[in-house]
Amino acid sequence: MPVNQNDPRVKRTRQLLLQSFMELLEQKKNIYSISVQDITDRATVNRATFYAHFEDKYAFLECWMRGKFQRKLELELPSSSISNMSSLRTLIQIVFDFLARTRQYMIRTPENSRYEPLFESAIHKELYQLLFTWLSVEARTPVSKKVVEPTALVISWGILGTAIHWSRNPQNRSADAMVREVLVVVAAGLAPVLEEPQKDIPL
Structure with missing residues (x-):
C-alpha cells in the first residue's frame, strides 16, 4: 500500500531517513558508499519502513x-x-x-x-x-x-x-x-x- 504523503507521521519518518543519510554523509564523505542498511540502522527503523517510503535507493x-x-x-x-x-x-x-x-x-x-x-x-x-x-x-x-x-x-x-x-x-x-x-x-x-x-x- 502506498503511504499517504500528507500524513505528519509519514513526513516525520521520511525526514528521519533523510537526516540519517546526511549524518552518514558527513562521516563518510561519499554518497555511493552509504547503503540502505546504513540509513535504516542510523534511523533505527527496519528496511521495510524504508521501502514503504521509497521504491529503492535511486528514488531516495x-x-x-x-x-x-x-x-x-x-x-x-x-x-x-x-x-x-x-x-x-x-x-x-x-x-x-x-x-x-x-x-x-x-x-x-x-x-x-x-x-x-x-x-x-x-x-x-x-x-x-x-x-x-x-x-x-x-x-x-x-x-x-x-x-x-x-x-x-x-x-x-x-x-x-x-x-x-x-x-x-x-x-x-x-x-x-x-x-x-x-x-x-x-x-x-x-x-x-x-x-x-x-x-x-x-x-
Whole structure:
C-alpha cells in the first residue's frame, strides 16, 4: 500500500531517513558508499519502513538531491522565483555553486556514474519549473506563449549542462566568468518569449 504523503507521521519518518543519510554523509564523505542498511540502522527503523517510503535507493537519492536543491533556492533566491535578469543570474550562480559543493561527495567511477542522470534529472525538474512559471507570466503574445514550454526546456538544460561540464573541471574557468557567459547566451535564447532582447544584463 502506498503511504499517504500528507500524513505528519509519514513526513516525520521520511525526514528521519533523510537526516540519517546526511549524518552518514558527513562521516563518510561519499554518497555511493552509504547503503540502505546504513540509513535504516542510523534511523533505527527496519528496511521495510524504508521501502514503504521509497521504491529503492535511486528514488531516495533523487528525493534527497531535489530537496537539497530546493532548500538552496529558498535561501538564496528571493521568493524562490525569477522576476528579472538579475534573479536569473542568481539562479545560474546557484546551480554552479550547488554542483561544485555537491561534487565533493561524488567519487566518479564507472559503477557510480549510473547515479549522475538521476541527480541531473532532480535538479532539472526544479530549474524547468522555475523557468516555465516565469515565462508563462511574461509571455504576452500568441506567438510567445506557444514557445514557453520548449524555451524553458532548452534553457534549463543549457544552464544545467554547462554547469555540470564546468563542475567536472572547475580549475579551467572561474564560476563567475562562466555564469556571466551563460547569462548572455540564456538572455538571447529567452528573447522569443520576452519579445525583445534583454539590454540590461547584470554582469
